[in-house]
Amino acid sequence: MEQLKIVGGVPLKGEIEVSGAKNAALAILAAAVLNEGQCVVDNVPDVLDIRTLLRGIEDLGASVSYCRGRVKIDAGSIKRPVADRDYMHKIRGSYYLLGALLGRFKEAEVVMPGGCAIGSRPIDQHIKGFEALGCQIVVEHGMIRAKAIDKQLIGTNIYLDVASVGATINIMMAACLAKGQTTIENPAKEPHVVDVANFLNSMGANVKGAGTDMIRIEGVERLSPSQYAIIPDQIEAGTYMVAAAITGGDLLIKNLIPKHMEAISAKLQEMAVQVEEYDDAIRVYVNQPLKGCNVKTLFYPGFPTDMQPQFTALMSVVNGTSVMTESVFVSRFQYTDELRRMGADIKVEANTAIVKGVDELTGAEVKAKDLRAGAALVLAGLAANGESIIHHLEYIDRGYEHIEHKLSACGARIIRMSEGKEKGHLQLV
Ligand code: EPU
Numbered sequence: 001m002e003q004l005k006i007v008g009g010v011p012l013k014g015e016i017e018v019s020g021a022k023n024a025a026l027a028i029l030a031a032a033v034l035n036e037g038q039c040v041v042d043n044v045p046d047v048l049d050i051r052t053l054l055r056g057i058e059d060l061g062a063s064v065s066y067c068r069g070r071v072k073i074d075a076g077s078i079k080r081p082v083a084d085r086d087y088m089h090k091i092r093g094s095y096y097l098l099g100a101l102l103g104r105f106k107e108a109e110v111v112m113p114g115g116c117a118i119g120s121r122p123i124d125q126h127i128k129g130f131e132a133l134g135c136q137i138v139v140e141h142g143m144i145r146a147k148a149i150d151k152q153l154i155g156t157n158i159y160l161d162v163a164s165v166g167a168t169i170n171i172m173m174a175a176c177l178a179k180g181q182t183t184i185e186n187p188a189k190e191p192h193v194v195d196v197a198n199f200l201n202s203m204g205a206n207v208k209g210a211g212t213d214m215i216r217i218e219g220v221e222r223l224s225p226s227q228y229a230i231i232p233d234q235i236e237a238g239t240y241m242v243a244a245a246i247t248g249g250d251l252l253i254k255n256l257i258p259k260h261m262e263a264i265s266a267k268l269q270e271m272a273v274q275v276e277e278y279d280d281a282i283r284v285y286v287n288q289p290l291k292g293c294n295v296k297t298l299f300y301p302g303f304p305t306d307m308q309p310q311f312t313a314l315m316s317v318v319n320g321t322s323v324m325t326e327s328v329f330v331s332r333f334q335y336t337d338e339l340r341r342m343g344a345d346i347k348v349e350a351n352t353a354i355v356k357g358v359d360e361l362t363g364a365e366v367k368a369k370d371l372r373a374g375a376a377l378v379l380a381g382l383a384a385n386g387e388s389i390i391h392h393l394e395y396i397d398r399g400y401e402h403i404e405h406k407l408s409a410c411g412a413r414i415i416r417m418s419e420g421k422e423k424g425h426l427q428l429v
Helices: 023-035 048-059 086-090 093-105 123-131 164-177 191-204 234-246 258-270 305-315 338-341 369-381 405-406
Strands: 002-007 015-018 038-042 064-067 072-073 108-111 135-140 142-148 157-159 179-187 206-208 214-218 227-229 250-254 274-277 281-285 294-296 321-323 345-349 351-357 366-367 387-391 412-419
Touching: 002 038, 002 135, 015 405, 015 412, 023 038, 023 048, 023 072, 023 164, 023 191, 023 234, 023 345, 048 064, 048 086, 048 093, 072 281, 072 366, 093 108, 093 142, 093 164, 093 366, 108 157, 123 135, 123 157, 123 164, 123 338, 135 191, 142 412, 164 179, 164 191, 164 214, 191 227, 214 321, 227 369, 234 250, 234 305, 234 369, 258 274, 305 351, 305 369, 338 345, 338 366, 338 369, 366 369, 369 387, 405 412
Parallel strands: 015 250, 038 227, 157 179, 294 321, 366 387
Antiparallel strands: 002 387, 002 412, 038 072, 064 072, 108 142, 135 142, 179 214, 206 214, 250 281, 274 281, 321 351, 345 351
């Protein structure tokens, strides 16, 4: 088990390059199995969830290589559309193999998805979509088995009760190779949904309207290999924007799409953080005392739930009281116990956290309980007075590429530890 040791109190200064979007990459790499040739995907982040998915795709029989952000997947050798390995249960993105394999083979068996424990995560909308496309679905012994009743998926109209990212992408993938037109009403509009649609189209699919209130997919006979580069990670970029704010620093965060960051930038500005936008970069710095604000998480283009813990950490050290309302994963507040150990004043009532800013946080030993909770603890540790040890680094490694290197290059005193021993150098200031 590895930990992060952080000695807080250093205002971060410098530049950070954002990696490719984990949640886009998970879907796009799974979607590569829709065709029988070799896809080349660039800007793939080197994070644990991606490695787990790639292992799963390889275990299906595909040939997979990964080198410096470039993944090559040749799915021609897949014989059985069955992803039954236990380790696939660890990640959420495994469910994308269901849509992709179903599209190509008209049947699929995939382990029930896992992922971060951030509250109830049903997949009823995925199942409803596959059934509407003409499939029979059985969930038993921890597996989801899906089969096209007439050996053919049939295009149809699907209305999603919730604008689920996973269900939208899964249905979109399967419908690419269905007969006729499929429409998805009330789809998710997150940037990675659009990225997946663009990748599908690059393989010859006919998907229109991704990012709007209605997606139309005209089924095609087959898809062909393509080369594609994944968009930058909105949440990684947002996390580093908060890192600049919480440490009173000055960071230029490069390789991002400012449009994707609008909700995050707007809330930082409301807190009196300075945010300057460039074509593909954002500078974030602090030149006055920060103040509290109210945030409610929503589907895109609203404020992302995956930035909720990081913002709550920031709210805990600014002047005044802030209110954080979580409306996507309503019980995503388990990490606040850990922030309290560092001196934060947070009261949680149902899906709302009331955060009273304190003068300073103090370093402590804390546990990451999920990916974004872990990111929030890193941010708190960077701001805190003294030393923090963050346990369960494996959660943070699921979604942040080389987090300690990126932060230490900007002056953070942060180091990876393994069984109590340091694995790198603390940067001295
Ligand atoms: N929902 C349903 N039924 C469904 C699917 C979802 O009721 O069939 C509900 C969920 O319970 C939740 C809401 O719809 O309240 C949104 O869930 P969604 O399906 O959009 O989330 P997801 O696909 O399970 C992805 C990301 C999450 C991110 C959410 C929301 C991946 C692998 N995961 O999860 O990312 O929080 O979308 O944007 O793409 C993370 O990266 O840390 C992370 C948790």
